[in-house]
Amino acid sequence: MSARLWPIFRRDLGLLLRGAQGRGGAALPLLFFLAVAMLYPFAVGPDARLLARTGAGVIWVAALLAAILPLDRLVEPDVEAGLFDQWALRGLSEEALLLVRIAAHWISFGVPLMLAAPVSATLLSLDGAQLWTVELGLLLGTPGLAAIGVTIAALTAGLRAGAALGGLLAIPLAVPLLIFGAGSLQPGGEGGLALLAACSLVALALAPFAGGAAIRAGRE
Amino acid sequence: MIAPSLAARDLACRRGDRVLFRALSFALGPGEALHLAGANGIGKSSLIRILAGLMRAWHGSVAREGRVALVDERLALDGHVPLGRALAFWRAVDGADDALGEGVVGGEDRFGLADLRDVPVRYLSTGQRKRAALARLAASEAPIWLLDEPLNGLDSAWAAQAQAAIAAHCAGGGLAVIASHQPLALLPLRTLALADFVPPPEAWDDVDDAGEAA
Numbered sequence: 001m002s003a004r005l006w007p008i009f010r011r012d013l014g015l016l017l018r019g020a021q022g023r024g025g026a027a028l029p030l031l032f033f034l035a036v037a038m039l040y041p042f043a044v045g046p047d048a049r050l051l052a053r054t055g056a057g058v059i060w061v062a063a064l065l066a067a068i069l070p071l072d073r074l075v076e077p078d079v080e081a082g083l084f085d086q087w088a089l090r091g092l093s094e095e096a097l098l099l100v101r102i103a104a105h106w107i108s109f110g111v112p113l114m115l116a117a118p119v120s121a122t123l124l125s126l127d128g129a130q131l132w133t134v135e136l137g138l139l140l141g142t143p144g145l146a147a148i149g150v151t152i153a154a155l156t157a158g159l160r161a162g163a164a165l166g167g168l169l170a171i172p173l174a175v176p177l178l179i180f181g182a183g184s185l186q187p188g189g190e191g192g193l194a195l196l197a198a199c200s201l202v203a204l205a206l207a208p209f210a211g212g213a214a215i216r217a218g219r220e
Numbered sequence: 221m222i223a224p225s226l227a228a229r230d231l232a233c234r235r236g237d238r239v240l241f242r243a244l245s246f247a248l249g250p251g252e253a254l255h256l257a258g259a260n261g262i263g264k265s266s267l268i269r270i271l272a273g274l275m276r277a278w279h280g281s282v283a284r285e286g287r288v289a290l291v292d293e294r295l296a297l298d299g300h301v302p303l304g305r306a307l308a309f310w311r312a313v314d315g316a317d318d319a320l321g322e323g324v325v326g327g328e329d330r331f332g333l334a335d336l337r338d339v340p341v342r343y344l345s346t347g348q349r350k351r352a353a354l355a356r357l358a359a360s361e362a363p364i365w366l367l368d369e370p371l372n373g374l375d376s377a378w379a380a381q382a383q384a385a386i387a388a389h390c391a392g393g394g395l396a397v398i399a400s401h402q403p404l405a406l407l408p409l410r411t412l413a414l415a416d417f418v419p420p421p422e423a424w425d426d427v428d429d430a431g432e433a434a
Contacts, residue, residue: 007312082294085274088290090313090360137283219274 004092009100016070016108026108029066033113035103037064037120048125055124056134056185060093062120063113063138063181064174070171072163074105076151084215091181094212102143102207104152108143130185137181137196144200147207148173152209171201223250224286224363224395226271231280233266239424242268243416248395250363251408253386255401258414264399267414268292268368271397283391289362291353291370297341303352304337310356330385331355332378346373354382358389365396371404380405395421 019025041051042057075098078084087097114135121131152170156162176199184192225248232242248254256264269275271282272290297306298365331351336344344352350373357365365386371379383404386396390408398404 002314004315009311011298011309080294081298082292082296085272085290085292085294086296086310087313088274089272089290089362092313219269220276 005091005096006150008087008092010099010106013107014106016074016104019073026112028111029069029114029199030112031161032069033062033066033217034116034119036065039122041123051125052127052130055121055126056130056144057146057182058124059120059134060137060178060182063142064145064171064178065147066113067142067174068167068170070105070109070150071153071156071166074150075211076153076157076162079218080092080159085219094215095208098150098154098208098211098215102146102204105150106107106146110146113142115137118148125132133185134192137184138192138198140193140197141177141181144177144196144203145174147200147203148177150201151207151214154214158217177203222285223393225249225283226285226364226395226397227283228271229257229281229283231267231270231282232278233270234278235263235266238421239278239416239419242416243396244280244412244417244421246412247409248397250395251323253390253392253396253398253409255404255409255411256397256414257401257411260401262414262418263403264414265292265368268366268397268399272366284364286364287360287362288364288366289360290351291357291367292368295341295349295353295374297352297356299342300340302338303333303341303344304340307333307352307356307359311359312358330358330363330381332381334369337413347375347378350374351378354385360384363394365394367396367398367400369400370398371400407426 013024017026019027036058037055040055044050044054084094084097088094117134117138118131121134126134148170152166152173156166157167159165177196180192180196180199183189184196186192225399227245227247229245231244233240244267248255256267258264266275268290269292270277271284272288273282273284274290297303298309331354333348333351333355336348336352341349341352350370353372357367367386370382372387374382379402386398390396403419
């Protein structure tokens with residue numbers, strides 16, 4: 001089984017990193033994430049203390065919204081093109097396929113965000129300790145965002161206006177990650193990281209089953 | 221190797237309020253091919269998907285012995301990828317340990333794809349896509365072939381070639397179910413006319429949830 005999933009993982013990752021015809025790759029969420037950090041100081045003014053106090057929250061909001069951008073190309077094109085049917089004929093379970101896709105999605109959007117976070121932190125006048133907490137939070141929280149994203153993408157695959165609906169459905173599910181992620185930056189909020197990791201794990205554990213059931217139900 | 225077989229027992233299919241067909245049974249063994257004939261919308265594609273195990277029958281059961289490969293109207297090849305690599309992807313998923321890779325297209329080339337291997341899939345014409353799908357099917361080495369309108373978009377020469385490939389597959393001990401509204405010159409071939417299994421609208425309710433035909 002795992003030997004057959006390996007080529008699928010490589011394909012998924014290539015598709016999500018580079019993008020396909022007419023669909024952006026990993027660059028789009030990344031640029032969006034940076035653009036928010038760039039625009040925020042223009043909007044609230046260059047007061048370094050205000051930026052440092054609110055900046056980490058802005059980074060988390062930007063990360064959450066950046067996670068929504070690629071939703072419509074996570075699952076839908078492959079259901080449409082019949083790839084999930086072909087995989088099913090080969091005895092590959094939807095759960096395993098979605099777990100592979102969550103991993104590929106996380107690498108294509110979570111890792112770039114972590115790499116871009118120092119740039120955002122500089123633009124928002126965060127100090128080294130805050131940046132470290134943000135990075136740790138993103139490391140623990142983005143797998144959860146990736147899991148939620150893939151679940152919602154599987155649920156809305158094949159629906160008209162699925163992309164817009166997907167964004168609306170994903171935001172409330174991602175709120176706990178936002179609260180604990182941004183909360184971990186408050187004084188005495190270190191416990192937030194543990195809760196963030198717990199939320200991520202719950203999302204990761206449920207996502208393949210919820211998404212797999214959605215794809216199978218969509219075949220009827 | 222276990223001889224492949226495909227058997228349907230008392231199948232019924234319901235879409236919405238309509239019962240498309242009922243009491244449909246057949247059994248296929250190695251070397252046999254079945255032609256599903258019928259007008260558009262009669263349920264050929266639904267039957268193919270039920271046989272593939274992708275859709276649940278409303279009633280009845282399907283017994284499969286051997287791996288199944290399917291060609292339907294969806295190509296399942298990535299549009300931006302050159303054809304050779306797109307086909308090699310399925311070879312890798314199928315766990316081919318030979319380094320056939322792009323040779324899938326070049327090796328035997330029963331479907332005339334050698335010149336197209338560097339062409340991105342989205343640039344292929346309708347007929348070329350169909351041939352690519354047939355090449356994917358053949359490369360899977362599955363003994364049971366399910367084909368939904370395999371001749372659509374093929375010119376007469378390639379339609380003959382496709383039928384020859386199906387005949388060769390059956391001659392090699394495989395079996396095939398072909399849904400097509402076009403006549404097939406292929407031998408040996410049994411024909412199942414779906415129209416024989418369509419209940420009249422007034423009988424739809426007689427097929428109750430247990431599927432027992434009244």
